[in-house]
Amino acid sequence: MDRIQTDMRTALAAQGQRWTRAREVVLAFLEGERMPVSAKEVFKKVRLTGINLASIYRSMDLFLEKGVVDCVDSPGGVRRYELSDRFRPHHHHVVCRECGSTQDVAGCGVKGLEERAAQSTGFKILSHQFTFVGLCPDCV
Numbered sequence: 001m002d003r004i005q006t007d008m009r010t011a012l013a014a015q016g017q018r019w020t021r022a023r024e025v026v027l028a029f030l031e032g033e034r035m036p037v038s039a040k041e042v043f044k045k046v047r048l049t050g051i052n053l054a055s056i057y058r059s060m061d062l063f064l065e066k067g068v069v070d071c072v073d074s075p076g077g078v079r080r081y082e083l084s085d086r087f088r089p090h091h092h093h094v095v096c097r098e099c100g101s102t103q104d105v106a107g108c109g110v111k112g113l114e115e116r117a118a119q120s121t122g123f124k125i126l127s128h129q130f131t132f133v134g135l136c137p138d139c140v
């Protein structure tokens with residue numbers, strides 16, 4: 001069992017929560033995936049395991065709450081998930097306005113902006129999300 005699964009089991013057990021098969025399947029899927037995926041996309045790929053869509057949504061909500069996954073919302077209202085910055089390098093996203101397809105953009109480049117945000121507001125900045133909205137090659 002790898003680090004993420006171990007982390008999650010320990011955190012959930014400490015709160016008296018069970019480690020369900022749905023959680024295990026969803027997390028294992030996200031670990032093998034390199035791009036953000038929606039709950040429905042996960043559902044299609046893990047269909048053979050018999051896990052239902054509602055369980056996948058519940059698992060994603062829990063992972064989001066625990067900081068294990070981050071989400072990327074598309075303009076069409078589809079939410080996609082991926083492992084959080086705790087488990088992979090921090091990066092940003094491009095989202096297609098027409099079809100909603102989403103891809104990672106390596107690196108960051110907005111550190112200066114983060115410092116300005118902290119200085120001008122007095123906030124202690126903990127994280128940021130940054131998404132480019134545009135048209136993918138298929139939709140241009």
Ligand SMILES: [Zn+2]
Nearest residue numbers: 096099136139
């Ligand atoms: Zn597109």
Ligand SMILES: [Zn+2]
Nearest residue numbers: 036082092104
């Ligand atoms: Zn990403």
Ligand SMILES: [Zn+2]
Nearest residue numbers: 091108109110
């Ligand atoms: Zn960044």
